[in-house]
Amino acid sequence: MTILNPTNINQNVRNLEYAVRGPLVTRALELAKELNNGAEKPFKSVIRANIGDCHAMQQKPLTFFRQIISCATYPSMLDNPDIPEDVKERVNSLLDACGGRSVGAYSESCGLEIVRRHCADYIKQRDKLDQDVDWQNIFLTTGASEVVKVTMSLVNQSSNGKPVGVMIPIPQYPLYSATLCELGMHQVNYYLNEQENWSLNVEELERAYGEAEDQCEIKVIVVINPGNPTGAVLSKRNIIEVVEFAQRHNIMILADEVYQHNIWAEGASFTSFRSAMAEINAKLELVSMMSASKGYMGECGLRGGYGELYNFPLDVRAILYKLLSARLCCSVLGQITMSCVVKPPKIGDPSYEKYEAETKQVLSNLKSKAKLVADTFNSIEGMQCNEVAGAMYAFPRLSLPKKAIDEALAKNQQPDFFYAWQLLESTGVCIVPGSGFGQAPNTYHFRTTILPPPDVFQDMMNRMKSFHQQFLARYS
Amino acid sequence: MTILNPTNINQNVRNLEYAVRGPLVTRALELAKELNNGAEKPFKSVIRANIGDCHAMQQKPLTFFRQIISCATYPSMLDNPDIPEDVKERVNSLLDACGGRSVGAYSESCGLEIVRRHCADYIKQRDKLDQDVDWQNIFLTTGASEVVKVTMSLVNQSSNGKPVGVMIPIPQYPLYSATLCELGMHQVNYYLNEQENWSLNVEELERAYGEAEDQCEIKVIVVINPGNPTGAVLSKRNIIEVVEFAQRHNIMILADEVYQHNIWAEGASFTSFRSAMAEINAKLELVSMMSASKGYMGECGLRGGYGELYNFPLDVRAILYKLLSARLCCSVLGQITMSCVVKPPKIGDPSYEKYEAETKQVLSNLKSKAKLVADTFNSIEGMQCNEVAGAMYAFPRLSLPKKAIDEALAKNQQPDFFYAWQLLESTGVCIVPGSGFGQAPNTYHFRTTILPPPDVFQDMMNRMKSFHQQFLARYS
Ligand SMILES: Cc1ncc(COP(=O)(O)O)c(C=O)c1O
Ligand SMILES: Cc1ncc(COP(=O)(O)O)c(C=O)c1O
Numbered sequence: 001m002t003i004l005n006p007t008n009i010n011q012n013v014r015n016l017e018y019a020v021r022g023p024l025v026t027r028a029l030e031l032a033k034e035l036n037n038g039a040e041k042p043f044k045s046v047i048r049a050n051i052g053d054c055h056a057m058q059q060k061p062l063t064f065f066r067q068i069i070s071c072a073t074y075p076s077m078l079d080n081p082d083i084p085e086d087v088k089e090r091v092n093s094l095l096d097a098c099g100g101r102s103v104g105a106y107s108e109s110c111g112l113e114i115v116r117r118h119c120a121d122y123i124k125q126r127d128k129l130d131q132d133v134d135w136q137n138i139f140l141t142t143g144a145s146e147v148v149k150v151t152m153s154l155v156n157q158s159s160n161g162k163p164v165g166v167m168i169p170i171p172q173y174p175l176y177s178a179t180l181c182e183l184g185m186h187q188v189n190y191y192l193n194e195q196e197n198w199s200l201n202v203e204e205l206e207r208a209y210g211e212a213e214d215q216c217e218i219k220v221i222v223v224i225n226p227g228n229p230t231g232a233v234l235s236k237r238n239i240i241e242v243v244e245f246a247q248r249h250n251i252m253i254l255a256d257e258v259y260q261h262n263i264w265a266e267g268a269s270f271t272s273f274r275s276a277m278a279e280i281n282a283k284l285e286l287v288s289m290m291s292a293s294k295g296y297m298g299e300c301g302l303r304g305g306y307g308e309l310y311n312f313p314l315d316v317r318a319i320l321y322k323l324l325s326a327r328l329c330c331s332v333l334g335q336i337t338m339s340c341v342v343k344p345p346k347i348g349d350p351s352y353e354k355y356e357a358e359t360k361q362v363l364s365n366l367k368s369k370a371k372l373v374a375d376t377f378n379s380i381e382g383m384q385c386n387e388v389a390g391a392m393y394a395f396p397r398l399s400l401p402k403k404a405i406d407e408a409l410a411k412n413q414q415p416d417f418f419y420a421w422q423l424l425e426s427t428g429v430c431i432v433p434g435s436g437f438g439q440a441p442n443t444y445h446f447r448t449t450i451l452p453p454p455d456v457f458q459d460m461m462n463r464m465k466s467f468h469q470q471f472l473a474r475y476s
Numbered sequence: 477m478t479i480l481n482p483t484n485i486n487q488n489v490r491n492l493e494y495a496v497r498g499p500l501v502t503r504a505l506e507l508a509k510e511l512n513n514g515a516e517k518p519f520k521s522v523i524r525a526n527i528g529d530c531h532a533m534q535q536k537p538l539t540f541f542r543q544i545i546s547c548a549t550y551p552s553m554l555d556n557p558d559i560p561e562d563v564k565e566r567v568n569s570l571l572d573a574c575g576g577r578s579v580g581a582y583s584e585s586c587g588l589e590i591v592r593r594h595c596a597d598y599i600k601q602r603d604k605l606d607q608d609v610d611w612q613n614i615f616l617t618t619g620a621s622e623v624v625k626v627t628m629s630l631v632n633q634s635s636n637g638k639p640v641g642v643m644i645p646i647p648q649y650p651l652y653s654a655t656l657c658e659l660g661m662h663q664v665n666y667y668l669n670e671q672e673n674w675s676l677n678v679e680e681l682e683r684a685y686g687e688a689e690d691q692c693e694i695k696v697i698v699v700i701n702p703g704n705p706t707g708a709v710l711s712k713r714n715i716i717e718v719v720e721f722a723q724r725h726n727i728m729i730l731a732d733e734v735y736q737h738n739i740w741a742e743g744a745s746f747t748s749f750r751s752a753m754a755e756i757n758a759k760l761e762l763v764s765m766m767s768a769s770k771g772y773m774g775e776c777g778l779r780g781g782y783g784e785l786y787n788f789p790l791d792v793r794a795i796l797y798k799l800l801s802a803r804l805c806c807s808v809l810g811q812i813t814m815s816c817v818v819k820p821p822k823i824g825d826p827s828y829e830k831y832e833a834e835t836k837q838v839l840s841n842l843k844s845k846a847k848l849v850a851d852t853f854n855s856i857e858g859m860q861c862n863e864v865a866g867a868m869y870a871f872p873r874l875s876l877p878k879k880a881i882d883e884a885l886a887k888n889q890q891p892d893f894f895y896a897w898q899l900l901e902s903t904g905v906c907i908v909p910g911s912g913f914g915q916a917p918n919t920y921h922f923r924t925t926i927l928p929p930p931d932v933f934q935d936m937m938n939r940m941k942s943f944h945q946q947f948l949a950r951y952s
Binding site: 004016057109153175250283300302303320331332 | 650
């Protein structure tokens with residue numbers, strides 16, 4: 001007899017799902033171990049395309065970043081003649097901001113002032129603003145994930161006894177559904193339009209709002225742009241429509257903009273919610289977030305991120321910052337990573353050329369894979385894939401044979417999970433079934449990243465293509 | 477008209493308090509800036525004794541730690557001839573465990589297996605166990621703070637509609653009251669016995685339990701050992717009594733053991749809850765936690781920590797780990813810091829001598845300040861301080877003159893806040909009033925750290941002594 005058991009602990013925690021790290025991933029890890037131990041398998045390697053983890057897929061860290069973090073940690077390294085002047089300067093200015101000139105001191109709860117200022121300058125430049133951005137509206141976090149968590153916790157109070165509702169796109173990044181579930185909030189799904197390249201449609205927002213209004217008190221709309229898992233990039237027009245929708249209903253916006261550097265489609269560009277709102281002089285509250293984990297740096301393990309508050313009442317901001325103070329601060333090295341993200345070397349700086357070359361390489365690789373993935377999937381019978389206009393994923397639609405669907409359901413499995421499981425067991429390719437992100441009823445998808453290095457990626461495309469053909473043959 | 481305002485957001489978040497970073501700290505930062513800008517003050521420097529932030533108080537980072545973290549971040553540094561062999565080996569084994577051999581890859585949700593194994597070995601050695609500790613019961617976190625947060629979230633469900641109750645010591649470290657407040661849990665205070673060196677008394681636990689039983693469903697008892705802010709170190713006898721109490725009432729234990737390396741009193745030693753439970757073969761659930769922030773390393777800003785589950789049902793463990801997966805992972809460099817904490821150089825290793833010398837120095841400084849602080853306070857009329865047997869704080873009691881109390885209350889201030897504010901304004905010394913930690917009704921205290929370097933610490937003692945005398949003179 002134990003004190004705790006699955007039924008007497010927090011059922012919200014029990015029920016939450018996080019597909020990106022679900023049972024398929026566990027099985028993929030096992031398979032890799034089995035291969036290592038010499039087991040016979042129909043494949044020679046496991047390819048993990050389940051998670052946006054750039055360095056794990058052999059992407060190389062940027063030298064500028066690593067020199068700064070490393071020297072800030074162990075300043076004797078600054079004597080090394082290989083360390084460029086601009087790195088030394090940055091390290092010294094960051095250390096000046098740390099208690100005792102050590103990254104081992106707690107920073108202020110919202111992060112080092114100097115890094116918050118770097119972020120503010122970045123936003124000003126990115127959005128081509130005339131006015132300065134207030135650095136005090138920026139708070140540094142343990143990855144963008146923490147921005148989501150604290151924002152949801154902050155607003156989680158309804159006036160009518162019903163749960164607080166949060167509108168999220170379907171398909172979505174499962175951090176959202178997991179956080180809402182943990183906090184007992186009501187998930188209000190709005191569907192992205194797969195027929196039109198996963199675009200975001202205001203009538204659909206109104207439908208979702210209208211149908212959920214009775215069950216909850218809707219307070220937030222989440223938009224992910226560029227989209228994970230969809231790869232869609234929203235136009236400024238579209239963003240303004242969302243802002244107007246939010247204004248009509250008096251709800252705040254949480255803009256997940258962690259893929260702002262990952263734009264691939266010709267003619268597409270990133271528009272921040274902040275700049276769209278400024279353009280129409282919209283006065284509603286926005287939280288936008290950025291991360292060190294994506295872009296061309298891909299520093300996931302360093303856990304850097306920031307949130308920016310826009311149009312927030314100062315007293316509410318103070319309460320949010322008090323909440324952050326209870327966890328003391330986020331990793332100072334994560335904060336320093338964010339400084340590198342938002343303030344990279346400029347033309348003329350000693351580190352500039354290397355930095356430019358390294359980032360260009362990463363981005364051009366990703367861009368060609370973004371094209372390759374959609375082309376390959378679209379060349380396969382029974383698969384249909386929208387353009388990967390941004391981010392790091394493709395989310396193709398599967399037309400599964402009825403026999404496969406029946407067999408999956410008989411096994412009590414989602415049909416796309418059934419498909420993904422077989423793909424993993426027979427090819428070693430690990431992807432995430434669409435059901436982990438949400439999808440329209442009776443449609444099936446999966447998400448793959450475009451991160452494996454070009455040769456592995458080509459191999460993966462080949463494995464998936466031949467698996468798919470065999471699967472169709474088997475179940476038709 | 478804004479969408480959010482202080483009354484329509486989460487009132488639990490609005491109400492939470494975190495005194496260690498409250499208004500006094502904000503004022504101390506302002507004063508330091510004013511001094512920097514040449515303002516005239518009755519003091520030459522601000523001394524921040526409000527927070528256990530070792531490096532901010534000039535404690536030097538350990539070379540072994542910083543070499544490892546720095547080389548793991550930027551492996552070209554490994555070629556540096558000054559880097560010892562054991563550092564190279566550790567870095568290589570840690571990088572082998574990282575995706576793509578980069579600390580920029582996400583780790584598994586619970587942390588790198590190799591570091592979890594290091595932690596397990598450490599516990600085995602520390603507690604002189606015959607059997608191995610299961611590394612799968614260990615999860616790595618963003619400081620110990622995160623262990624508290626996820627544990628509380630996990631158990632936050634009651635069967636009778638009443639809030640979940642959590643017993644915490646008074647005085648306590650305000651992370652606990654803040655977390656309980658945020659999660660809407662019921663704080664059940666048990667008072668530590670100031671007359672007997674802040675000891676923990678089982679009758680008092682029974683009293684607290686009995687009186688709260690009607691208002692909540694008590695599920696957890698928190699024990700902080702060594703104590704913050706009390707400086708007390710629990711005996712094994714005392715710990716066993718707590719375990720038996722928890723067994724009687726079928727509640728789990730959360731053991732905050734982050735100060736396990738900080739023991740100063742002659743004859744005192746650290747006993748883990750885990751080992752005490754093993755000794756009496758107690759089968760109830762325990763979560764114990766450790767941090768990189770304290771001890772002799774004081775690496776607060778790197779945000780390393782771990783939790784160990786003991787006697788946890790596997791299905792409940794799986795649910796907790798699923799919750800952790802939704803935040804992806806904690807900082808890999810924080811994880812690597814924990815590896816250094818739990819697996820320092822051994823006798824004979826190239827880094828050993830330097831490491832020994834550095835840690836000895838830190839610990840002996842702290843030890844002498846632990847004695848000095850109590851002796852000084854006890855030499856002051858109207859102050860009474862228990863032995864600082866462990867941790868990094870003193871929590872003396874103040875006998876405040878009635879006139880001072882009246883003036884404070886007239887200003888709507890806690891009398892000890894009133895005292896601390898005046899201390900800050902007239903001497904530049906920043907401490908935290910006892911009301912931030914909780915204290916018996918009509919008693920007044922403050923907490924000071926013992927972290928400032930010896931000369932500054934002596935200066936601080938002098939400033940406090942003369943301030944106190946003036947304060948008494950003024951209000952008597
Ligand atoms: C859309 C989106 N938002 C947020 C995150 C969180 O990333 P992190 O916490 O590593 O910054 C991710 C990670 O994959 C993501 O895809
Ligand atoms: C008793 C106690 N527990 C936990 C913590 C949390 O420390 P961290 O999150 O830095 O590991 C602290 C920090 O001061 C503490 O004093």
